[in-house]
Structures are given as structure tokens and as C-alpha cells.
Amino acid sequence: MQLSEKAAYVKGLIEGLELDPKDKQTRVFKVIADLLCEMAEEIKDLGQCYDDVCDQVDGISEDLAGVEDMLSDDSFGGVCYDNDAMSHSDMAYEVTCPSCNETTYLSENSLTEGVIKCPNCGEILELGYADDELDDADDESEAEE
Numbered sequence: 001m002q003l004s005e006k007a008a009y010v011k012g013l014i015e016g017l018e019l020d021p022k023d024k025q026t027r028v029f030k031v032i033a034d035l036l037c038e039m040a041e042e043i044k045d046l047g048q049c050y051d052d053v054c055d056q057v058d059g060i061s062e063d064l065a066g067v068e069d070m071l072s073d074d075s076f077g078g079v080c081y082d083n084d085a086m087s088h089s090d091m092a093y094e095v096t097c098p099s100c101n102e103t104t105y106l107s108e109n110s111l112t113e114g115v116i117k118c119p120n121c122g123e124i125l126e127l128g129y130a131d132d133e134l135d136d137a138d139d140e141s142e143a144e145e
């Protein structure tokens with residue numbers, strides 16, 4: 001039996017006693033019965049809200065798991081991303097490690113350092129780009145746009 005059904009049952013029992021409506025105790029019983037019915041209804045509504053929130057949290061959890069899978073190295077098909085590059089929006093440079101043959105995408109900031117560590121195998125990669133070469137490449141790409 002549901003909470004609201006139990007409250008209605010108690011209210012029916014009180015009404016079935018055929019108490020004197022002018023008596024103070026009768027009024028107290030009726031107020032208590034009405035209160036029980038209202039509380040049961042409110043608890044039912046809260047239960048529905050709780051279920052809705054749980055469904056939303058489950059959906060968010062599934063979405064987050066998808067994002068986590070997407071960000072893992074394995075989900076990119078073996079393509080590794082330099083951690084420094086992940087913090088920049090300009091991941092435009094592609095470098096292939098000669099040791100493990102994995103492709104790494106780098107930001108301009110990573111290239112200007114001249115030396116990076118392969119995120120896949122740890123091999124030190126010397127990039128051999130000078131700052132002015134990168135500036136020339138940027139100028140050319142901006143002119144094409």
C-alpha cells in the first residue's frame with residue numbers, strides 16, 4: 001500500500017467514527033488526517049523529482065564516460081597528443097616519431113622549444129625548426145586565407 005493510500009485510509013477511519021464535528025478532538029483528528037494526506041502527496045512529488053535527478057545524473061555520467069574515452073590515447077587510433085598542445089587551440093603541427101612511428105600533434109609553442117619527448121615511447125625528438133621559419137609559415141597561411 002502506497003503512502004498516499006495509507007493516509008487516505010486513516011482519514012477514512014476518522015470520518016467513519018462519526019465524531020461530533022463541534023468537538024475539539026474531532027477537529028484535531030481531521031487536521032492531522034489532512035496533514036497526513038498533504039505530506040504523502042509531497043513525498044510522492046519529491047520521489048518523482050529524485051528519480052528525475054537520478055536519470056539526469058546517469059545521463060551526465062554516460063556523457064562524461066564518452067568524453068573520457070574520446071580523450072584517452074587509445075581512442076584516437078594510436079595518435080598521441082602532446083600535453084602542451086592540448087592546452088592550446090592551435091594544434092597545427094604534426095610530427096612522426098622515428099622510433100615508434102606514432103604521430104604527435106604539437107602547438108607552435110612546442111615547436112619553438114626545439115626538443116620534445118614523444119608522449120608514446122618517451123624518445124627525445126629534436127625538431128630543428130627556428131622561430132623565423134615558423135613565423136614565415138604563419139605568414140604564408142594567413143596570406144592564403
